[in-house]
Amino acid sequence: MKEDGQETPKTSSNSKSRGAVRSVDTYAAQCHNCMKWRVMATEEEYEEVRCKSSSVKFTCESKEGLTCDTPADIEYDSSRTWVIDKPGLPKTPRGFKRYLVLRRDFSKMDAYYISPTGKKFRTRNEVGAFIEANPEYKDVKLDDFNFTSPKVMEDTIPEEALKKATTAASGNGGSNKRSKIAKEEA
Numbered sequence: 001m002k003e004d005g006q007e008t009p010k011t012s013s014n015s016k017s018r019g020a021v022r023s024v025d026t027y028a029a030q031c032h033n034c035m036k037w038r039v040m041a042t043e044e045e046y047e048e049v050r051c052k053s054s055s056v057k058f059t060c061e062s063k064e065g066l067t068c069d070t071p072a073d074i075e076y077d078s079s080r081t082w083v084i085d086k087p088g089l090p091k092t093p094r095g096f097k098r099y100l101v102l103r104r105d106f107s108k109m110d111a112y113y114i115s116p117t118g119k120k121f122r123t124r125n126e127v128g129a130f131i132e133a134n135p136e137y138k139d140v141k142l143d144d145f146n147f148t149s150p151k152v153m154e155d156t157i158p159e160e161a162l163k164k165a166t167t168a169a170s171g172n173g174g175s176n177k178r179s180k181i182a183k184e185e186a
């Protein structure tokens with residue numbers, strides 16, 4: 001699981017591939033010592049670990065009542081699709097929400113944010129314009145918005161999705177674009 005010369009990722013999230021669920025439904029972090037995966041109770045807890053992960057190593061002991069002897073909560077395998085966030089990504093500012101949507105062909109996850117008023121942002125420039133136009137958010141830091149999408153772990157992508165992607169690439173690749181967009185907006 002070594003990636004690009006980096007250390008084993010400490011934080012990850014994963015999404016189930018079945019049906020219409022193409023967002024993240026479980027958050028987990030990997031213990032630096034025993035490499036077991038621990039499920040995070042909430043997205044906030046996960047973001048907390050993720051934002052500190054470049055300096056503070058996550059270990060089983062950082063969760064109350066856990067030691068490295070406790071069996072893993074979850075295994076890294078292809079029973080679900082895993083995506084790995086970049087370590088150190090900032091915590092989402094209070095009131096805002098970070099969303100990740102897996103593309104239909106599993107090629108990529110797209111990251112976007114929703115404001116407390118329900119406005120959707122796809123770039124940091126859009127966030128900047130929103131903050132400028134709404135002085136009540138002037139304390140919100142632009143640096144806390146990060147659109148880096150997590151890496152989709154190829155070995156956990158369902159086989160049928162890989163097959164479909166190959167077929168689409170050899171045929172008319174753009175044909176399913178319309179339905180993809182429709183779904184994401186829903």
Ligand SMILES: [Zn+2]
Binds near residue numbers: 031033061067
């Ligand atoms: Zn451990």
